[in-house]
Amino acid sequence: MAATIRDIRTQTGLSLATISKYLNGGNVLPENREKIETAIRDLNYEVNEIARGLVTNRTKTVGMIVYDIESMFSGVLIRYVGDSLRREGYALVVCDSCNDERIEADNVRFLLNKKVDGILIIPVSRKADFLLRAKEKRVPVVLMDRSFADSDFDCVKIDNRMAAYRAANYLLERGHKKIAIIASRVEYTGWERFKGFQEAMGEAGITVPEEYCKIGVHTIEFGHESMLSLLELPDRPSAVLMTNYETSLGAVMAVNESRFDCPGDISMMGFDDLIMSHVVKPKLCMVVQPMKEMCEKAVELILSQIGGDEKRPPIEISMGTTFRDGNSVKPLQGK
Amino acid sequence: MAATIRDIRTQTGLSLATISKYLNGGNVLPENREKIETAIRDLNYEVNEIARGLVTNRTKTVGMIVYDIESMFSGVLIRYVGDSLRREGYALVVCDSCNDERIEADNVRFLLNKKVDGILIIPVSRKADFLLRAKEKRVPVVLMDRSFADSDFDCVKIDNRMAAYRAANYLLERGHKKIAIIASRVEYTGWERFKGFQEAMGEAGITVPEEYCKIGVHTIEFGHESMLSLLELPDRPSAVLMTNYETSLGAVMAVNESRFDCPGDISMMGFDDLIMSHVVKPKLCMVVQPMKEMCEKAVELILSQIGGDEKRPPIEISMGTTFRDGNSVKPLQGK
DNA sequence: AAACCAGAGCGTACCGTTTCGCGAACACGT
């Protein structure tokens, strides 16, 4: 049905090799170039990427595996990554791990089978085993947002420890001493943020009571119930740090439902300036991650691996965060 | 590097044809089946989907073009569609039209060039012209959420007119007469919902004053500013119907910022029960679309087109909506 | 015993590109 390179041959009288060379930007005589171009227009020929892929072993497709597509965070990453890739002519195939290591491993297999040129992944598993197959097949991998202790994959993430460290200091500087935190146990980022928080508090000479540390999962529900229980403590904290987007939302929701007022009765500091945050009241002070830049870097890395012939040592990029001001933190002057 | 079907041949001594037949579920002698299976295990052979695609003209990949990936609505659809497709062994390539018809047309070209087996699309354009190339190449298309007046594509959507009609009646039944609406001019769904609303109001013998009809775009910003201006009217409406997710959020945000109370001063009814809605106060009464079912149907349709040999007439599926109760509507008894 | 048939295997021609080795043509400096 569709025109092939052979049709171009018959119309131009040139050989396949010459036409292929032209198609791939090689040098051909101006006269021949002319012929080929008109033939292409006449037959409205388009190269068949499948056939090309068969011989070049390239599909111009990369896969992205996200830990949980329901989380806003991965949604945003998908968008930016898709944009950047598309600009380079690559398609993006998205897979959702649903926070399940088994599904995650399956996704890797699926993508390798689909012969993607590279894999971007926000991992669920704590170990890199399931990525072995990719390495064996020399399919480039770039980790996003989370990394493994020992692996030698490219990686783009933010400095979580520092982000939380500074967030804690922000509260400390405004006179808060009784600061609680809502973080996560299992996820890398949540845990690192918890450590950063601990560090800042330690340096300020404050030991955080155990009931101020809500360590669970990064979900709206957990943020919600954690905040409710914090509010009911006999010795209520004066400020709370939520370490990701979902917990931030859950916590705000909890405060709004309660008889307490923010920032009157309790100050809050959130994470991730996604669209939803503009809607909730009060306007949250928060740590914002440079998501777009992160995605662009990740795409840059994966393309450099795909394009580069000789293997280079893995690159790990750690990005800084910024603050967004709001009115959810009350300065405690005299206290 | 990787084992090919020819390696299986040398190990088993069988012919390519037999092995291929086995791989595609054909009948082979038990003895040969045994040989092939061990060979596959020994060499850990996997069929090369690219090579297969070249001859079958199938890529086991479908494309999805969404009008705007930033909208939560499309995000959710992507997830459900991805899930369903994956279950059938298909990969999903996502493209974002950014609400731009030119980009949309480009996306179609891109996907066709990538030789996807089918295209799911939530269109931006009002006319089907840009899908012509797909039709020419006999690549199946299924429209989602929005349809064209005259085209003959499969389509899955909800009954927007009826949804809004019933929403309006819900308010009317609770004694509201001064009802405003926030809808959209350009988007199909918003406009249809506006018509349904008009119809219900007309049947109730009420003419909606022009200043109660905020017809613009389906964005948070528009919802926000519309609600603000409604609140400032000398003759304030007693209830407002927002016709999609984003405008619902914007409107809630506006009320929360204002000196008015919902449902005390003003009743609200929203659209689309997405996660964000749980967070905002008050809990919104809303119309909810059967998104998951919609996606499953869409996938079913596209796969039936891909699999089916003979062309069948296009199918248009219209789905009903349900209500979610909240406390954002105050019954006006005596009035 | 002839005719027929189902089931299984096989050869081989594709599918639409890229790539490699080689040779022709041409320009250039001596």
Added chain:
DNA sequence: ACGTGTTCGCGAAACGGTACGCTCTGGTTT
């Protein structure tokens, strides 16, 4: 006039599968 590059084009062999149409075998009909 003659080697010596350089540029460009060509034929043909991959790449890794599928599928058409054929043969062969052995059992069942008639």
